[in-house]
Amino acid sequence: MAREFNDVAATLQSIRYNRGSLHLLDQRKLPLETTYLEIRDSTDGWNAIQDMVVRGAPAIAIAAALSLAVEVFNLDGFNGSAGEAVSILQNKLEYLVSSRPTAVNLSDAAGKLKEVVSNAAATTSEGRSVFQAFIEAAEVMLEDDVASNRAIGSYGASCIQQQTGKQKLSVLTHCNTGSLATAGYGTALGVIRALHSAGVLERAYCTETRPFNQGSRLTAYELVHEKIPATLIADSAAAALMKAGSVDAVVVGADRVASNGDTANKIGTYSVALSAKFHNVPFYVAAPLTSVDLSLSSGQEIVIEERSPKELLNARGGLGEQVAASGISVWNPAFDVTPASLISGIITEKGVITKTSADDAFDIKAFVQKTG
Numbered sequence: 001m002a003r004e005f006n007d008v009a010a011t012l013q014s015i016r017y018n019r020g021s022l023h024l025l026d027q028r029k030l031p032l033e034t035t036y037l038e039i040r041d042s043t044d045g046w047n048a049i050q051d052m053v054v055r056g057a058p059a060i061a062i063a064a065a066l067s068l069a070v071e072v073f074n075l076d077g078f079n080g081s082a083g084e085a086v087s088i089l090q091n092k093l094e095y096l097v098s099s100r101p102t103a104v105n106l107s108d109a110a111g112k113l114k115e116v117v118s119n120a121a122a123t124t125s126e127g128r129s130v131f132q133a134f135i136e137a138a139e140v141m142l143e144d145d146v147a148s149n150r151a152i153g154s155y156g157a158s159c160i161q162q163q164t165g166k167q168k169l170s171v172l173t174h175c176n177t178g179s180l181a182t183a184g185y186g187t188a189l190g191v192i193r194a195l196h197s198a199g200v201l202e203r204a205y206c207t208e209t210r211p212f213n214q215g216s217r218l219t220a221y222e223l224v225h226e227k228i229p230a231t232l233i234a235d236s237a238a239a240a241l242m243k244a245g246s247v248d249a250v251v252v253g254a255d256r257v258a259s260n261g262d263t264a265n266k267i268g269t270y271s272v273a274l275s276a277k278f279h280n281v282p283f284y285v286a287a288p289l290t291s292v293d294l295s296l297s298s299g300q301e302i303v304i305e306e307r308s309p310k311e312l313l314n315a316r317g318g319l320g321e322q323v324a325a326s327g328i329s330v331w332n333p334a335f336d337v338t339p340a341s342l343i344s345g346i347i348t349e350k351g352v353i354t355k356t357s358a359d360d361a362f363d364i365k366a367f368v369q370k371t372g
Contacts, residue, residue, distance in 0.1 A: 012179040012222060014059050015066070017142060019135065020073045022066050024054045027180055028319060031221040039063070041071035042092045049099040049106075052212065056181020057103035057255045057291055058145050064096040065109050065138035072131040082120070085127030089117045089134055102264055102305045102335050104256040104293045113137055145183035148288045148349035149190045156191030156286050156347040157198055160249045163282050163344070168202040169248035171195065172238065175209045175266035176218035177253035177286065188251045188286040189222060191347065196228045204230040205247065207238060209266060211332065212317035238272050242279040250276045251347070254287035261340030261353075261362035262299025263287075267333055273342040282344040289348050294365055299337035307334045 016023040016036060023036040037053055039045050045067025048054050054063045068089065093110040100106060113134060120133035160169070171192055178189030186193065195201040204223055209215035216232055223230035233241060241247055250272060256264040263285050276283040296302060309330035310318035340362055346353040350371035355362055
């Protein structure tokens with residue numbers, strides 16, 4: 001029997017999934033249009049991720065997994081062996097990972113799903129049974145993401161309240177980390193939601209997040225939709241806002257966290273972190289543990305995706321008319337790396353990772369081992 005996964009608790013849905021059917025909200029058209037694209041297979045999924053129809057590390061991973069789940073669910077006439085099913089799934093997972101290389105959640109999800117199908121193949125000779133195991137595992141990822149986001153929000157809100165010691169506080173965020181970037185609720189924006197629900201949020205500030213404007217198009221859209229008191233600022237205004245004493249804490253998301261705490265996030269995050277350090281504003285990263293890559297010793301090993309020059313040359317992140325001089329060269333990294341030294345804490349679904357007092361460094365590996 002087909003299961004329904006449209007969570008009524010998710011205020012905004014970037015992902016609409018029922019078994020055998022997947023639709024993704026086309027975030028390129030927000031906030032002016034609300035359009036869902038049908039995703040029929042892994043090729044549609046790859047294109048949707050690459051073209052920024054869906055974005056945000058957790059949402060990318062889930063969209064990729066579900067696009068393949070839909071494909072194999074609707075694969076008529078397949079009577080192959082378990083080994084053939086494993087080969088199909090593993091090859092398509094590797095293909096999907098190539099869509100956005102920086103977000104570790106995608107490769108992490110692919111690795112876990114490969115293990116699921118290998119284990120399934122060890123217990124059956126039927127390819128259809130392997131497909132079924134994959135579909136169920138992808139659906140669990142969808143359900144788990146919402147639960148982990150709510151936990152991140154709760155831990156983050158408590159931590160920031162304790163850190164600031166204020167009855168009312170204002171929080172700045174960069175890029176989009178809400179329901180539109182996840183399966184629901186959000187990571188950094190989930191922390192802001194939790195603060196608002198607790199009655200302690202005075203104001204949320206969101207940057208426009210150039211060049212693709214995820215802040216002005218998406219985060220502002222979510223904050224207005226949720227009726228959270230919020231103000232949009234230019235990316236370059238963050239330092240001035242902090243100097244004015246209007247920011248009590250910064251909370252951002254992450255696409256990949258190295259084992260030492262260095263964090264890759266949307267371009268511009270590093271600048272915000274530097275400003276926060278100078279103005280003694282605590283700077284937090286909010287991300288599920290699937291964003292942690294213990295295989296990397298530092299952020300220097302993180303592969304940074306470079307995107308099309310068109311995103312800078314044309315308005316609306318490449319979607320509008322040309323605004324730059326023809327012939328100008330462009331450098332357009334999608335992410336930058338914030339050193340662990342600038343980060344106050346890393347908020348996860350298992351709790352907040354803080355620095356050891358001995359050397360003022362994160363021991364993320366010990367935290368992961370302890371929380372299991």
